[in-house]
Amino acid sequence: MLRWPNVPMSHSRTARTSLMFVAVALACLAVSDIAITTSNPWKDLLQFFLGVVTPDFFSSEGLATALLRTVAFAFVGVTIGALSGFLLALVYRIRIVRTFCAFIRAIHELFWALIFLQFFGFHPLTGVLAIAIPYAGIFAKVYSEILDQVDPEPRNLLPVRTGVFSAFIYARIPDCWEQIRTYTSYRLECGLRSSAILGFVGLPTLGFYLESSFSQGFYSEAGAVLILFYVLIATIPLWVRPKLLPLYVIASPFFLGDGMPIIWGNVKRFFTEDIVPAPLRTGYGSEEFWPWITDLVVNQALPGIWNTLVLTQIALVATGLVTLLAFPLISRHFGNRVSRTGGHVLLVIARSTPEYILAYILLQLWGPSMLPAVVALALHNGGIIGHLIGRQTNGIRLRPDAPKGVLRYGYELIPRVYPSFLAFLFYRWEIIMRETAILGILGIYTLGFYVDSAIQNIQFDKAIILILITAMLNIGIDSLSRRIRSRLALQTMPTC
Structure with a gap:
């Protein structure tokens, strides 16, 4: 097999894997629903930021209790x-x-x-x-x-x-x-x-x-x-x-x-009746079951799986890009104390905001599409990994004549932290998948959308099957992630 001279096999394999994931994300981007559909998104965004800088802590009586x-x-x-x-x-x-x-x-x-x-x-x-x-x-x-x-x-x-x-x-x-x-x-x-x-x-x-x-x-x-x-x-x-x-x-x-007292009869009915597939519950048997399950798989499960996978792969690569841009904000090898303090504040906000809340806010401002979900997932997970990689670079000692600026970033730090970067990224792949599925509740056509629709229509049998499919999809991604980390000789459980 041909490969570049003086390039270790592990580095060549890491580069090929990275390029493959970028290519898959670009292909997913070409078939995704990425758009801003509100009439004046910048006006809405400005109103939101004005609300943040002029908070009203006394408008809701139950806010302290909620906290x-x-x-x-x-x-x-x-x-x-x-x-x-x-x-x-x-x-x-x-x-x-x-x-x-x-x-x-x-x-x-x-x-x-x-x-x-x-x-x-x-x-x-x-x-x-x-x-x-x-x-x-x-x-x-x-x-x-x-x-x-x-x-x-x-x-x-x-x-x-x-x-x-x-x-x-x-x-x-x-x-x-x-x-x-x-x-x-x-x-x-x-x-x-x-x-x-x-x-x-x-x-x-x-x-x-x-x-x-x-x-x-x-x-x-x-x-x-x-x-x-x-x-x-x-x-x-x-x-x-x-x-x-x-x-x-x-x-x-x-x-x-x-809360309201628990009615244990409802618990019993849920497990003995509600989640039993409708054809079996009503006594029609297998002759009606297969058309029922086929309709569920073709019209809900498969579209949900496709959109979940597409959104996950775009968000995974976007998370990597945010991480590579974010970690210099807190690294001692760049900027000064004031800029690093500002960087810490930005990353704290990014990683502290749950993806669901951030996606909900962006959906209200930009309208329904995959864009708010991608941005929310990338900012939150990129903030987490960027914080960890930035802390890791603080322990790296550079030689006195090391280059500065872009050269320091590209030739001195990236090669040293890239294995850890990939380990963190692949470790959070499963987490990004879980969040992608649940964002469907907000109206994005991932598996969560179909789960929420089934529950709203009191079709708990369909909801449970779709939740089980979501779980199996996550388990599959977790297994694939572990295989890739093992093949690339990355740390199985990255720590900082």
């Missing part, structure tokens, strides 16, 4: 998810456990919320389980990878008769405790974002007030909600202290609010 409930749902959901995920991590090597965890984390929190709403209603249990269940699968995967990387040497130094439990507590946990603590803290920030967007399905969190304000054109109220959310995320290091965590965990359930 407390956003925090409460996050703490309770993340705590249950972390404890469950840790127990699952201990047996994660069992295939059925790995499959179960992959399945529950492949379904987005909003999909879980839509499912639980059908029989729990607007009960706090709906929001708690919507966060806890997928997070348990995520925690199980990450905790197991952290535990597998523990140095076995401390175990060999323990007395011969040391039990398995004691060895685990004294030899494995101390060695990886800092990684577990750091990742759990990061997941708490993700939990706050998840808790906020649960308001878009009617739960009393910040997302509920954001949607209400935007739908009525009250941009100052919407700006107040966004600013409260940014302050909440940015001040996490100040108010989330290890000594206060037990107090937060104990107090959070009391701030979840009250």
Whole structure:
């Protein structure tokens, strides 16, 4: 096989893979719905920014309560998810456990919320389980990878008769405790974002007030909600202290609010009747089932899968472009202290804003198309990866005669951080897919659009099948991502 001289095979393979993904994204872009359909988008955008700089914090009486409930749902959901995920991590090597965890984390929190709403209603249990269940699968995967990387040497130094439990507590946990603590803290920030967007399905969190304000054109109220959310995320290091965590965990359930009593008959009916395919439920049998499932697959599942994949691939490459443009903003090898501070602020805003909220705002300003979803996904994920890569470059020492400007960027830093950049990008591929599917609830024709339409039409049997298809699609992307990372010899679980 011919290849350029003096170019390592791994570098050549990495370059070919990158070009292939760019080519696929360009092909997807050619068949995508990218457009601005509002009559005066710049006027609407200006009104929105004016609302942000002139926030009205006192227009909604329940805003403070929504803030407390956003925090409460996050703490309770993340705590249950972390404890469950840790127990699952201990047996994660069992295939059925790995499959179960992959399945529950492949379904987005909003999909879980839509499912639980059908029989729990607007009960706090709906929001708690919507966060806890997928997070348990995520925690199980990450905790197991952290535990597998523990140095076995401390175990060999323990007395011969040391039990398995004691060895685990004294030899494995101390060695990886800092990684577990750091990742759990990061997941708490993700939990706050998840808790906020649960308001878009009617739960009393910040997302509920954001949607209400935007739908009525009250941009100052919407700006107040966004600013409260940014302050909440940015001040996490100040108010989330290890000594206060037990107090937060104990107090959070009391701030979840009250809901209508759970009618367990509805729960039973949902699982025994509502999600059973209509032809089987009505007694028509297989003669009506196959036309029913064929119509569902041809008219809903396949278009949803196609649009989800197209949007995902465009957003993945767009995320990479945003990352490559964003990381110099906080790198010590570029700019000065003032410019880097501004860069940090921009990246904090980008990565703190949930994709769903950002896509919702852009849809209101630009109209329905794939463009708001692509921009939202690229800014959020690019902000996250750009922050991590920027921090990584701060640990790189350059020689005194290293070039400056564009040459420093292209010849000194990019070659050193590109493997980590790709590792992060492919690791978030599955996450981008999950978010792409759920953005369909906003009116984009991904799988989430058809799920939401089925639920609105009280066709829970179709909704469940489409959700299962979404989960299988995410599992497939996750498996493909791991294969590519392994083939390119990239870190399986990138850390910073």
